Amino acid sequence: MSQVAQLYHPSQYKKKLCVAADCEYSIYCSFAHSEDELKLKKLHLLERSHDFFIFDYKTVECPFMQQHDRKNCVYFHNPQDQRRRGGYSKEECKKWSKYQKVLSYEDSGCHPDCEKSHGWKERDFHLQIYKVRKCKGGCQKQAHCPFWHDQLDRRRAPTAAQTARWNAVQLDPSPFKNTLISSPSFKSSFYFADSDD
Numbered sequence: 396m397s398q399v400a401q402l403y404h405p406s407q408y409k410k411k412l413c414v415a416a417d418c419e420y421s422i423y424c425s426f427a428h429s430e431d432e433l434k435l436k437k438l439h440l441l442e443r444s445h446d447f448f449i450f451d452y453k454t455v456e457c458p459f460m461q462q463h464d465r466k467n468c469v470y471f472h473n474p475q476d477q478r479r480r481g482g483y484s485k486e487e488c489k490k491w492s493k494y495q496k497v498l499s500y501e502d503s504g505c506h507p508d509c510e511k512s513h514g515w516k517e518r519d520f521h522l523q524i525y526k527v528r529k530c531k532g533g534c535q536k537q538a539h540c541p542f543w544h545d546q547l548d549r550r551r552a553p554t555a556a557q558t559a560r561w562n563a564v565q566l567d568p569s570p571f572k573n574t575l576i577s578s579p580s581f582k583s584s585f586y587f588a589d590s591d592d
């Protein structure tokens with residue numbers, strides 16, 4: 396597929412904000428010229444509830460191509476940062492290395508429909524772990540910490556509704572490859588220590 400065909404493919408079209416100051420392509424541009432035009436779930440506008448962190452946080456590729464606060468960004472920027480919407484187990488996948496630079500699930504030797512956790516974000520924001528475990532303290536993550544800090548913040552166990560919603564997610568067997576590799580943000584370098592994205 397050519398570069399142009401890729402940009403107008405439904406998987407890419409209007410998924411990123413245009414970075415041109417005065418874009419010559421106007422309405423024909425494949426990038427969005429306003430947040431309203433973005434064709435994706437706008438995670439940054441959603442309320443930051445427990446359900447948000449369990450079901451939405453880091454499940455959509457970041458539409459912001461310019462420099463921004465990636466640490467506090469609710470979108471994902473690379474496969475290590477990415478989470479699926481549910482349907483996976485809290486058990487860690489042995490094929491997934493957080494030290495390996497991968498551009499897709501396939502690169503890691505695994506598949507998007509693997510039922511195990513890939514990376515610490517999938518594990519720690521899992522339905523049965525998120526805010527059920529206590530934070531060890533000295534935490535800089537604040538609102539984005541997956542562990543509880545006080546009793547108000549604490550979850551006991553998933554509700555029946557949350558469990559049903561989690562289990563209803565069908566893991567996508569189709570490769571992410573095309574969308575991930577063609578995306579400019581995935582070509583930038585990244586590393587995988589537990590605290591970074």
Ligand SMILES: [Zn+2]
Pocket residue numbers: 413414415418419420421424425426427428
């Ligand atoms: Zn444009």
Ligand SMILES: [Zn+2]
Pocket residue numbers: 457458459463464465468469470471472
């Ligand atoms: Zn971002």
Ligand SMILES: [Zn+2]
Pocket residue numbers: 488489490491505506509510511513
């Ligand atoms: Zn796996």
Ligand SMILES: [Zn+2]
Pocket residue numbers: 530531532534535536537540541542543544
């Ligand atoms: Zn914490």
